[in-house]
Amino acid sequence: MNATDRTPADLLRSALAADPGRPLVTFYDDATGERVELSVATxxxxxxxxxxxxxxDLGAGPGDRVVLLLPAHWQTAVWLLACSSVGVVADVGGDPAGADVVVSGPExxxxxxxxxxxxVALALRPLGGRFPQVPDGFVDYAVEVPGQGDRFVAFSPVDPDEVSLVVAGREFSGAEVVERARESSGGERVLSGLSYDTWDGVNVGLYGALASGGSVVLCRNLEALGEEALAKRVESERVTAIRR
Structure with missing residues (x-):
């Protein structure tokens, strides 16, 4: 994190410059047994x-609204930062009727x-797998994203004072997301079972780790995991704090 960071995308660029190889998001789905670990660079x-x-491909730009109908998942975290990079509003769990783009899980x-x-439809299958059949009226994220470029340059500058995130009906500018994320304690490896439908959920499950130089073990369907198995995960993943 740098003092000049004003948007979540800035936080990611600073993390990439500081230590691209460190783990950022480790994802578990305790209903499927999936585990995915993503370094900052990945x-x-x-x-x-x-x-x-x-x-x-989707033609989105600053001021457009992208509704994310997605659970706490590593691909949701990717979409949140992609929205910040383009300068569109990421509306978590919002009403898709008035959205410019909707990004939906299978449910x-x-x-x-x-x-x-x-x-856009996300199958949320292990290893980023595709839908067996693309849902009618949607493009399959897993089909479309691999061929995209590895470098991104926004067509228009992103204004940190414009609305960047809407969660639980509350609007946050990019600068406000960064400011609030900086309040997180530094360097922790947090295990989070929180959903992404509150500020605490997205902060603990993504923004706080970016701002503090920490990392997150993001767990979906954590309630399926017994206490003994949870204790083993905390030990094996070197978790320093738990939020659920």
Whole structure:
């Protein structure tokens, strides 16, 4: 993190410059047994590809609203930073009816069809797998993103004072996200079972780690894990704090 960072995308660029090889997001899905670990560099590559998809193929730009109908997941974290990179508003769990773009997991496709703009579907399968059949009216993220460029340059400068994030109905500018994320304690490796539908969820599960030089063990369906197994995970992942 640098003192000049004003947007979440700035935080990611600073983390990449400081230590690209350190773990940033380790994701578990305790309903499927999936585990994925992303270093800062790998995460940033996914963000660049997704931002290129969002800006180029989907035609999104500053002021547009992207509704994210997604659980706490490593791909959701990627989309949050891609939105910040382009300068669009990431509306977590918002109403897709008035959105310019909707990004949906498999469980919310019917709701997402209310969007009259571009629709993106994420299968949320292990290893970033595709849908067996692309949902009607959507593009499959896993099909579209691999061919995108590994470097991203925004067509328009991102204004840190404009709305960047909406979560639980509350609007945050990019600068406010950064300021609030900086309040997190530094260097922790936090295990989070929180959903992304509150500020605490997205902060503990992403922004705080970026701002503090820490990392997050992001757990979906954590309730399926017993206390003994949880204790083993805390030990094996060298977790220093738990939020659930």
């Amino acid at each position: 995460f940033a590559n996914w963000v660049a590809k997704t931002a290129n998809l969002l800006q180029g 919310s496709l019917d709701v997402a069809r209310a969007c009259r703009g571009e629709r």
